[in-house]
Amino acid sequence: MTGKTKKVRKAVLPVAGLGTRFLPATKAIPKEMLTVVDKPLIQYAVEECIASGIEHVIFVTGRRKNAIEDHFDLAPELESFLEQHGKHDAARMVHEISGGLRISYTRQSEALGLGHAVLCAAELVGDEPFAVLLGDVIMDGPVPATRELIEICEETGAGAIHVERVPRERVHLYGIVDAAPEKNSRWGDRLLRVKNLVEKPSAEKAPSNLGVTGRYVLPPEIFDYLATTKPGTGGEIQLTDGLCRLAEANKLFACIYEGKTYDAGDKLGFLEATVEMALKNPKLGKDFRTYLRGLNL
Numbered sequence: 001m002t003g004k005t006k007k008v009r010k011a012v013l014p015v016a017g018l019g020t021r022f023l024p025a026t027k028a029i030p031k032e033m034l035t036v037v038d039k040p041l042i043q044y045a046v047e048e049c050i051a052s053g054i055e056h057v058i059f060v061t062g063r064r065k066n067a068i069e070d071h072f073d074l075a076p077e078l079e080s081f082l083e084q085h086g087k088h089d090a091a092r093m094v095h096e097i098s099g100g101l102r103i104s105y106t107r108q109s110e111a112l113g114l115g116h117a118v119l120c121a122a123e124l125v126g127d128e129p130f131a132v133l134l135g136d137v138i139m140d141g142p143v144p145a146t147r148e149l150i151e152i153c154e155e156t157g158a159g160a161i162h163v164e165r166v167p168r169e170r171v172h173l174y175g176i177v178d179a180a181p182e183k184n185s186r187w188g189d190r191l192l193r194v195k196n197l198v199e200k201p202s203a204e205k206a207p208s209n210l211g212v213t214g215r216y217v218l219p220p221e222i223f224d225y226l227a228t229t230k231p232g233t234g235g236e237i238q239l240t241d242g243l244c245r246l247a248e249a250n251k252l253f254a255c256i257y258e259g260k261t262y263d264a265g266d267k268l269g270f271l272e273a274t275v276e277m278a279l280k281n282p283k284l285g286k287d288f289r290t291y292l293r294g295l296n297l
């Protein structure tokens with residue numbers, strides 16, 4: 001493997017979905033603004049971008065998603081109120097929410113699938129590799145998930161996605177990869193070369209139990225593949241179809257993620273994320289653990 005690709009500077013965060021798994025909470029509030037402990041879900045993804053060296057975040061938004069734009073905008077009235085009341089730490093926290101990132105917004109007028117949402121960002125991304133982060137997925141591990149994928153992409157020149165082992169009875173909820181270990185890589189047994197992907201297969205038809213988590217670093221060719229992908233069930237354009245074309249061209253790696261993935265767009269996944277992130281929180285963790293122990297479950 002040799003280093004041969006452009007630097008990854010941009011990340012696309014598609015946030016235009018309808019969030020039907022989380023109704024009624026998501027009827028008027030974007031799913032990505034649901035709060036885990038003290039931050040909206042989308043802020044976890046933006047912080048991962050900052051920790052991964054991303055310079056420019058592109059949100060693909062839709063109707064009813066204004067709260068996301070407001071969250072990452074400056075709030076001068078709030079900041080001066082906090083300053084006047086001596087709450088300097090809170091004022092700084094509000095001021096630094098987007099961590100100096102450049103932020104752009106584009107619209108997906110109709111929720112026509114994740115692949116379609118990514119395609120909506122094509123002009124803003126241009127001809128360079130870029131990251132995609134699902135805003136309802138929290139990745140918590142020893143290194144920022146997106147940074148690891150950027151390193152793989154920059155070293156190999158190919159796309160890279162994170163996968164995790166999922167129980168057989170849950171493979172029908174994931175994109176599942178058919179992949180073989182890549183020899184002599186610095187990621188050891190965790191790096192696999194993807195031969196194919198299957199979207200939400202039955203347990204019998206699944207080529208493995210390695211499910212796609214929601215973090216991707218992709219070369220710009222993916223836009224050509226998505227632009228020529230025919231809509232599937234429900235008129236949606238799936239990102240998986242574009243990934244299959246990358247895999248056919250021998251340009252896609254999967255990396256088994258070393259940390260924990262929370263699908264917080266799902267009610268149970270959201271509860272797991274809330275409990276585990278609260279237990280890890282430096283200010284709340286100790287008291288919360290005492291509270292949970294007291295429940296005598």
Ligand code: UTP
Nearest residue numbers: 014015016017018019020021111112113114117
């Ligand atoms: P999901 O499939 O989890 O989101 O897509 P959804 O469609 O909103 O959720 P459910 O299944 O109905 O509950 C993952 C991410 O991709 C975005 C979503 O906003 C979410 O952050 N997405 C999905 C789009 O931006 N556009 C789409 O057409 C579909």
